[in-house]
Amino acid sequence: MSTSIRLAIDVMGGDFGPRCIIPAVAHSLRQIPDLQVLLVGDAKQIEHLCNKHQLPSGRIRCIPTTQIILADDPPASVLRGKPDASMRVAIQQVRDGHADACLSAGNTGALMVLSRSILGTLDKIERPAIMAALPVAGKTCYLLDLGANVDCSALQLVQFAVMGAEAARELSGLSDPRIGLLNIGKEVNKGSQRVREASELLRQHETLNYIGHVEGDGLFRGDADVVVCDGFVGNVVLKASEGLASYMQAELRTALRANLVLRCLSPLLHFALRPMIRRHDPGCYNGASLLGLKGVVVKSHGGANEDAFSAAIDRAAQAGRSNLPQRIAHRLGMRPAGSRDTQAQ
Amino acid sequence: MSTSIRLAIDVMGGDFGPRCIIPAVAHSLRQIPDLQVLLVGDAKQIEHLCNKHQLPSGRIRCIPTTQIILADDPPASVLRGKPDASMRVAIQQVRDGHADACLSAGNTGALMVLSRSILGTLDKIERPAIMAALPVAGKTCYLLDLGANVDCSALQLVQFAVMGAEAARELSGLSDPRIGLLNIGKEVNKGSQRVREASELLRQHETLNYIGHVEGDGLFRGDADVVVCDGFVGNVVLKASEGLASYMQAELRTALRANLVLRCLSPLLHFALRPMIRRHDPGCYNGASLLGLKGVVVKSHGGANEDAFSAAIDRAAQAGRSNLPQRIAHRLGMRPAGSRDTQAQ
Numbered sequence A, B: 001m002s003t004s005i006r007l008a009i010d011v012m013g014g015d016f017g018p019r020c021i022i023p024a025v026a027h028s029l030r031q032i033p034d035l036q037v038l039l040v041g042d043a044k045q046i047e048h049l050c051n052k053h054q055l056p057s058g059r060i061r062c063i064p065t066t067q068i069i070l071a072d073d074p075p076a077s078v079l080r081g082k083p084d085a086s087m088r089v090a091i092q093q094v095r096d097g098h099a100d101a102c103l104s105a106g107n108t109g110a111l112m113v114l115s116r117s118i119l120g121t122l123d124k125i126e127r128p129a130i131m132a133a134l135p136v137a138g139k140t141c142y143l144l145d146l147g148a149n150v151d152c153s154a155l156q157l158v159q160f161a162v163m164g165a166e167a168a169r170e171l172s173g174l175s176d177p178r179i180g181l182l183n184i185g186k187e188v189n190k191g192s193q194r195v196r197e198a199s200e201l202l203r204q205h206e207t208l209n210y211i212g213h214v215e216g217d218g219l220f221r222g223d224a225d226v227v228v229c230d231g232f233v234g235n236v237v238l239k240a241s242e243g244l245a246s247y248m249q250a251e252l253r254t255a256l257r258a259n260l261v262l263r264c265l266s267p268l269l270h271f272a273l274r275p276m277i278r279r280h281d282p283g284c285y286n287g288a289s290l291l292g293l294k295g296v297v298v299k300s301h302g303g304a305n306e307d308a309f310s311a312a313i314d315r316a317a318q319a320g321r322s323n324l325p326q327r328i329a330h331r332l333g334m335r336p337a338g339s340r341d342t343q344a345q
Helices: A018-031 A043-052 A075-080 A086-095 A108-119 A154-172 A193-204 A216-220 A231-257 A260-264 A266-279 A306-322 A324-334 B018-031 B043-052 B075-080 B086-095 B108-119 B154-172 B193-204 B216-220 B231-257 B260-264 B266-279 B306-322 B324-334
Strands: A005-010 A035-041 A060-064 A101-104 A129-136 A139-144 A178-182 A209-214 A226-228 A288-291 A296-299 B005-010 B035-041 B060-064 B101-104 B129-136 B139-144 B178-182 B209-214 B226-228 B288-291 B296-299
Touching (some): A005 A086, A018 A043, A035 A043, A035 A086, A060 A086, A086 A101, A086 A296, A101 A306, A108 A296, A129 A154, A154 A178, A154 A193, A154 A226, A178 A193, A178 A216, A178 A231, A193 A209, A216 B231, A231 A266, A260 A266, A260 B266, A288 A324, A306 A324, B005 B086, B018 B035, B018 B306, B035 B086, B060 B086, B075 B108, B086 B101, B108 B296, B154 B178, B154 B193, B154 B306, B154 B324, B178 B193, B178 B216, B178 B231, B216 B231, B231 B266, B260 B266
Parallel strands (some): A005 A035, A005 A101, A035 A060, A178 A209, B101 B296, B139 B226, B178 B226
Antiparallel strands (some): A288 A296, B129 B288, B288 B296
């Protein structure tokens, strides 16, 4: 058994491509001693940048490709076209057992469509979901779905809960993670028909520690370890939170700069506030997992800088080590989501 | 024509009731010289607290009631029961022309149900919506719906846009407010079927300055003056934003206190940061409007303290002066929402 962790990275994805991703890989190779990386993309650029940033040749391998999936390529079209796209070939490395996980900063819809097509979806999972790990109240809160599924059935929400619970067990080491359903009130009669149905199914579920509805503010009070919602709500809430955090940090900087004495003290303030600002920098929790697939796929923000892409490499490495797809499959086999009959226990 | 502004206030609503609301009224009476208040609720408590806080007897009047709508009273039940509830009687003051606006911090669902029943809904409005005014990037962004309508049709979203646009014209003095539709991407093919349909209707609408989809982060960049969404999403986003803002302020305080030098400088920091913190205190923009009714009704947060309730009084006074229901009715008559034919222009 190999003890190293092998990542296939789509070097051509994201707003900044190889010139951001290769130095991030160089940094991560220094931080994670057993990391091995397959760099998938334009061979010439990869070679040049690997030399420039002195990547250790024994721990990287270039897989040359000639096509790139663009940010505005319709997800459906990438299934038929671009057989040699870096994103597609990176996912194939996971399917073919050459990598433990795939990481891309490219088009999210295309990544989801290609991952489903190449890796396949786990049995009993209707649709994969996208999950982020948010730093909340000194802990991690896993939020899903973040946009893969605009309209979700009650049963899908339950499947998300099962997957999120397994992620929290594996990635945060929680034995019995608290599962919440995002809603507009605590009371059982609140929310849409679908959310109320999902709540009922979750309440009946024997292997989930379902704590009931979580409201928007509960998300940032650490009320639950896993919060489940449909992809529309999750996407809007995540982006609104990132937008608000950036806005408040900008307002804080302006307020501090406007005061002459505090402006003189700015090195001290910078030192005192840096840990907090870093902890809440969206870059630090970059890397969303595509759950429900038969392999590990992690999505970086398209606009990630070097530090943020390194954070996504950390997350992909952690997800790759965790064997999460197999664990979710096992959990689904033990107790099918939304059903009370027991199979293969 | 009376130049004073007359508010009917449900004194019994909210977590703290008269002992918070009466001093808030005292404060607002000092701030708003032409304010007249009908205090609706328990006569004994009102009399005692009005004496204690020295409210000017010529500008207040007590309307005694004997029943209270509780936070957990099911909205449907309040229609039949509690004929002498303070909330009901306060709304009746608007219907009967004794007040220009009604303000309550009580049960939101009950307030909506009673307002619809007592005041009625404007022609061409299927369902009223709840709208908040958020302080964003030095301006005000009007967000609706915030929870009155869990599932909205495309046509309802268009009606919300018409109402929000009129509110932005009246309350912010904007001649041509920018209307955005909250969505998970900028592209026209993004979002649920309903959202895409609403987008198409908004694009065809001749009297609205529709700027297209706004993502979660755009909400806090001031991309639009009015942002429209269904009540589920709006409620979750608003509460999540309030939760995140509180959380970040607490983190900031902790970070500053942890540094010995900064702890000594805390009066200076407090002074420098107070305007920013106040600007983003949810209490400062307390007071959500129920739009689409034939009268002005404003909802305060249930947990509002004195300052926050005073902010809601300001908002109710502004809404009461604006004649917003008549203006929305006029606008709907000019150009029916979701339709291109012209009536009564």
